[in-house]
Amino acid sequence: MLRLSAPIRCSIVFLALQAVGLTGILAHGQTVPPAAQELRVFDPSLIDKSVDPCDNFYRFSCNGWFKRNPLPADQTRYGRFTELFELNRLHLRQILEEAAAPSPSSTRSANEQKIGDEYSSCMDTATVNKLGIAPLQPELDRIAALSTAAELPALLAHLHTIGVNAFFGLNSNQDFADSSSVISYYAAGGLGLPERDYYTRTDAKSVEQRQQYVAHVRRIFTLAGEPEAQAARDAETVLAIETRLARASLTITEQRDPQNLNHPTDVAAFSKQLTHFPLGDYVATAHAPAAGKMNDAEPKFFAEFNALLAGTPLDQIKTYLRWHLLHAYAGTSLPESFDRETWNFYEHTLNGAEKQQERWKRCTSRVDEELGEALGQVYVARYFPPAEKQRALEMTLAIEQVMDKDIDALDWMSAETKVKAKDKLHTVMNKIGYPDKWRDYSSLQIVQGDALGNQMRAHQFDFARDLAKIGKPVDKGEWQMTPPTVNAYYDPQMNNVNFPAGYFQPPFFSDKEDDAANYGDMGSTVGHELTHGFDDQGRQYDKDGNLKNWWTRDDEQKFNDRADCMVRQYDAIEAVPGVHLNGKLTLGENLADLGGLWLAWLAWLDKAETAHLDMNAKTDGYTPDQRFWIAYAQQWCTQTRPEQLRTQAQTDPHAPDEYRTNTVLTDLPEFAKSFSCKKTAPMVAPKPCRIW
Secondary structure: OOOOOOOOOEEOOOOHHHHOOOOOOOOOOOOOOOOOOOOOOOOHHHOOOOOOOOOOHHHHHHHHHHHHOOOOOOOOEEEHHHHHHHHHHHHHHHHHHHHHOOOOOOOOOHHHHHHHHHHHHHHOHHHHHHHOOHHHHHHHHHHHOOOOHHHHHHHHHHHHHOOOOOOEEEEEEEOOOOOOOEEEEEEEOOOOOOOHHHHOOOOHHHHHHHHHHHHHHHHHHHHOOOOHHHHHHHHHHHHHHHHHHHHOOOOHHHHOOHHHHOOEEEHHHHHHHOOOOOHHHHHHHHOOOOOOEEEEOOHHHHHHHHHHHHHOOHHHHHHHHHHHHHHHHOOOOOOHHHHHHHHHHHHHHOOOOOOOOOHHHHHHHHHHHHOHHHHHHHHHHHHOOHHHHHHHHHHHHHHHHHHHHHHHHOOOOOHHHHHHHHHHHHHOEEEEEOOOOOOOOOOOOOOOOOHHHHHHHHHHHHHHHHHOOOOOOOOOOOOOOOOOOOOOEEEOOOOEEEEEHHHOOOOOOOOOOOHHHHHHHHHHHHHHHHHHOOOOOHHHEOOOOOEOOOOOHHHHHHHHHHHHHHHHHHHOOEEEOOEEOOOOOOHHHHHHHHHHHHHHHHHHHHHHHHOOOOOOOOEOOEOHHHHHHHHHHHOOOEEEOHHHHHHHHHHOOOOOHHHHHHHHHHOOHHHHHHOOOOOOOOOOOOOOOOOO
């Protein structure tokens, strides 16, 4: 697993949506989605009136949804985000099937040829199975031919260009000290388990998972043709090397602080430190800069990498590289035996899925990942009219305006810091829907029937495109999510908020719903992303995206004291027996959840006052303010397997959805007032946490 720790981008939801799907929606070959129950932003039928909203608001708001939506077998988690994700994926499937099998009278554009041929190649399991491992054999032969340590840098560079995340990662990134400059960024990587602490924890479950990982690696080696005894030895070798790399890596919590990742140097000085890895040969093959400023994200890691190369037999290095090559392609590009084995470990063993997704779902997600803007351009033309973009922008601007007022109202922040906070807020760039300039895929060759080759060339295209940014002006119009994505993010080095087109639909946003529902749901998301600019990470960047302290010492201490309140609050939550949430890991998302909901509330109150809204009038049995809070909670209705909850608690900066609802609301007296909750009620925090 490559851990490119920067750029640090803060999103609204857990990003592993490609690991979820909705079974039984489409029969094979069906391209038009059947009629389904309408998705609503505020849905009274989901409410469970037998639950006191002051006892457990999440269950009060979502129990009806849980009863209606049992967790499908191919899911590790399934929620409102999945509902919309699956609807979007149906739309994408229709686009892809039309592009893959055009009518005799139609003419495909260059992008339609690429997305259609990539999709049909991925779907052609007969050809993939028939070819077996042969398409990967030239790369296996490259590794087998490695005869001296001096040849490793060129080989590793080539493997990196084709998406093999061995040892470390190289990409471009804005300079922490000068966000207008793009430099080389070398980061720790090379792990096959989800993150560093999977290799270091000593509890019984973690020990068992490492044993299961070794068994998985062994089975992959066996599928690739190794004798059983050799495969067993090689799997232990992989674990030993990865454990050394893991122990030298920062924890995921340490990675949250950009100061821990900011180690500027230059390529020449970095090269001198790697005494057992001729960096010049690596950068020559990778077509990376051989000189100039760069960032060494984790010096301790690269020192250990250098020592590992000095003391590890070449045959073991080759075993490790062979595993990561197989690991990189053991999905839809290799025979179904590899595909099933990979799913079995990562989705079933680690996260509890009971059934693998249908092939069309995985192939649709693959095209979205590899050719997202080519596919997204068609998607936007069909499903995101200009009026939707304008409504989204108006909501974003409204919430930014109330954030300006909210900063003025803070009683703990000095006037000096407030001026700079507002300067940063006023500089935020709002990106709605899709890029102004679409990505050019003309140099990427997609060949019908060559699933593995297409994946390899897509990796090479992305690697080259990324490194080409180094030394050039920053492209502030670039997107890191594709237009159909059901998510959003804030980029601290760009100081921009990004809301893809795929998100602005029910059950999160609808022109058929009132402002109370839309602001409680999508409004809280807009506020969430804006607040990321002022969370424990984002606040360390100035208005231009430079890692620069713009706080007075006293204000910084007051911020940290208030943040510690939330750390303790979430540390106390036991997600699954024996596993608590990590309050420091989730701090940024928790701050954004609370701050974002508060901003949405203020913006909605402004709208309600302007409209002279009757706050006592009820719709569907609830007052406008109650509808606001219910809409917020209903966006998080989610079924999650215990295995997935364990993984999330240990690896994800987002808290599980129940706590993103209840814990946030307990900190807001305005919520308690709306439902007349007593001070002793479970949904009222004895000592509320607040920053923004």
